Structures are given as C-alpha cells and as structure tokens.
Amino acid sequence: MLLNDVHLHEQTEDTIIWKHANDGIYTAATAYKAQFLGLTLSPLDRMVWKAWAPPKVKFFAWLAIQDRIWTADRLQRRGWPNCGLCKLCNREQETGAHIFFKCRFTIRIWKSLIERIGLAHIDTSEWHTDESVYEWWDKRTDNRNPNQQALASLTILVSWTIWNERNARVF
Ligand SMILES: [Zn+2]
Structure with missing residues (x-):
C-alpha cells in the first residue's frame, strides 16, 4: 500500500x-x-494480532493461517498416526484448507452465521477457489470487506470453534 x-x-x-x-x-x-x-498493518497483524480474541485463540489462528496446526495431512507426511479422513464430514482427507473453508460442515456453520448476522457480501460458493488457508483468511479480512476488524475476529472465533469440534471428535 x-x-x-x-x-x-x-x-x-x-x-x-x-x-x-x-x-x-x-x-x-x-x-x-x-x-x-x-x-x-502487516497482513498477519490485520488477520490476527489486531483483531479481538483471547490470546491463546489468536495464537491458534496465527498457526492455522500458516498451515502449522497438526491436521491429518501434516501428521501423515511425518509418518505419524493420524485420523485420515476429516472427522467433520468423514468424506475427504483432512487438511487445513479443508476443515477451515472447504468442508461441508464448516460451510454450513458459516452460512447460518452469514444469514443470522446479515453478512450478505460473503459468498461461500467462491471459497473452493482459494488454495491455502492464508489466501482464504486474507480475502475474508482484507479492505474489500466492511467491518474488517469485526470480520477478522469472527473468522478467528469460528475457525477456533471448528478446530475444537474437530478435536472433540478425534480424541
Ligand atoms: Zn470435512
């Protein structure tokens, strides 16, 4: 800029x-x-550090954006035990991109939020074209969005909720 x-x-x-x-x-x-x-603001400041969320949740978001949380695909690459299929839909290989914006379960949660909060500018049908968690998260919170900071917080908190639901099903 x-x-x-x-x-x-x-x-x-x-x-x-x-x-x-x-x-x-x-x-x-x-x-x-x-x-x-x-x-x-650097992108990570905008996406994470300047948003509102509890510190440990921000730390989770910071890792997730960089694809550094332990999803099945990453565990598999290291030869470690893993859950394989996504535990939210039981259909596809679990990756960060899958659980945070491609999974049917995740998209259903976002759609109901979008409707309830009235975030008409968000179109989940475009999300499958995003290739990485970083790219998706960046687009959700960049300056084309109204209420950038609120959306950054929402993205962090929804993703945290999804990650916890995933963990509850895996462990
Ligand atoms: Zn899934």
Missing part, C-alpha cells in the same frame, strides 16, 4: 512523499501515528 506513495518518472530524480505528514517529510512521530490509521 505504501508503494502508492512512490512516483517514478524517467526524466526526474526520484522523490518519495510521505503522505502521513503535511509537509511530506518522513518522521518517526508521523510513522507512529500512521499505525493507528491501520495503513501500515
């Missing part, structure tokens, strides 16, 4: 205008203030 501030012209020397200060000059103080405008 900050790249928008950089203008390149072949004939002129490069200048960089820092748009968070009236005079266009970068200072630490204006950078500090810019953080509160939400313009300098």
